[in-house]
Amino acid sequence: DFNNLLAGFYGNIQLLELSTAKESEKSRKYVAKLKDISNRAAELVRRILEFSRKDQGVAVNSSIGQIIRESVELASHSLPKNVSISFENDAKGSIVQVEKAQIMQVLMNIMINARDAIGSRPDGHINIVSKQRNLGKLAADRLNLKTAGRYVEVSISDDGPGIPKNLIDRVFDPFFSTKEWSDSKGTGIGLSIVYTVIHNYEGTVLIDSKKGQGTTFRIFLPCADGATTRIDDNAEPEVTVQLEDKTILVIEDEEDVRESLRDLLDRHGARVLLAEDGRQGQTIIHEQSPDIIILDLNMPMMSGEMLLSEMKEEIAHIPVMVMTGLSRDGYMMSVEFPMVKAVLQKPFNHRTLLHALSLAFSAGD
Known part of the structure; x- marks a missing residue:
């Protein structure tokens, strides 16, 4: 309406x-x-619809750069003034076969997690970088990927307090929350959704984090041939x-x-x-x-x-x-x-x- x-x-x-x-x-x-x-209002409504759509059920060839840009724009409306966000697209032209709303949800969940980790500290920043990777069998095996080939790597980094080493292995567990070391008040299911969705697309997601130095989530998705x-x-x-x-x-x-x-x-x-x-x-x-x-x-x-x-x-x-x-x-x-x-x-x-x-x-x- x-x-x-x-x-x-x-x-x-x-x-x-x-x-x-x-x-x-x-x-x-x-x-x-x-x-x-009017243009800005229309674009915001379109992105909200894309993000909230649950019934599309079909994976299609999509530009990963476009998905990230739209997710960043949507997330920016929920960020406090002390948190900025940037996107560096080094994977121009890269196509992935995905259900767009699911990948937007994955990115939103990680960005919201980063926002909550940064909390009220001044000059907080979230940086997203995408790049294309050609992975041989050894590299694919190290990353627990099923096959070698072309992948898109999306890194989402924040400068929050980082995750204690003893908790990293539990981050993707359903209902596990790290609120004891951050201001997050989530339910503990957001990152488990991230893990499930990415693995359903035969990709993987990794965490690099040190307490006091921030956190980086690294998502790998296989590239698809062709484009919509x-x-x-x-x-x-x-x-x-x-x-x-x-x-x-x-x-x-x-x-x-x-x-x-x-x-x-x-x-x-x-x-x-x-x-x-x-x-x-x-x-x-x-x-x-x-x-x-x-x-x-x-x-x-x-x-x-x-x-x-x-x-x-x-x-x-x-x-x-x-x-x-x-x-x-x-x-x-x-x-x-x-x-x-x-x-x-x-x-x-x-x-x-x-x-x-x-x-x-x-x-x-």
Whole structure:
């Protein structure tokens, strides 16, 4: 619901930006500020959804650098002012096959543990470093890894009091807490989750710590081949889509989102048809035969997914772009419904929408 509100708000800000292109610099500055605030709000909501999502259940090829960046951004909101955090990515382009939410939870658990260990001491710091490692059999054996090969190593270091030597071997035990030597008030299950998740991916996690000198957690995950393809809302892609001769059906129950999409597509010369639920959308599809459908997934009366299921044969030749306020992996939709050419996470940038339209029309040719 909040993402739907943001989508309507953000869409109208972008239309206002277009309308004030020739206005005073002061007016443009205010609009740019509103747009920036909306972007930050949308990004925070998206990361919270990614972190809290428990039902995705599928490991996919993902950029480890992107996962770490998003986790750091999310964790930074829970850090006190005396604790800073930094990330050095020396594993650019490294891909791991993981369930993103699980790895975010692993990183969050370790960062929260580091925060609690630092406590109230001034100028505390958490440093994260990622790098790619090519491990031979001997190195893999020393690290208790099943196979040799390419791995990503993620080190998370803090400058807290460190862990006493006699306690290090128990850190990953369920319900074991080190609160006797730190200010942590956790349940003792966070680090056991870290251990379980990483080992489920045939990786390993190690601890280097000395009392009074801080702690470093070292995570090793096997690299995967290939990479996921997704539309990057931050890339500001060049848009070359031609809409003058296109009929586009927008099926969206939120009036603000529906109207802002109509206004944007009108500006680019498209003939725009509007439906406020799946049933109305079905009727328009039968009567008008649109060139492309922009479809919200979560609607009353008939959801977007229900419409796709009921009309799978009829609209097999029509490219569909799905919009959702929930965190959902697009490739899963395209496997079940091949007509789905793009999935957009609300709220999205207008340039991203136009870029996705271009890709969808190309895929439909």
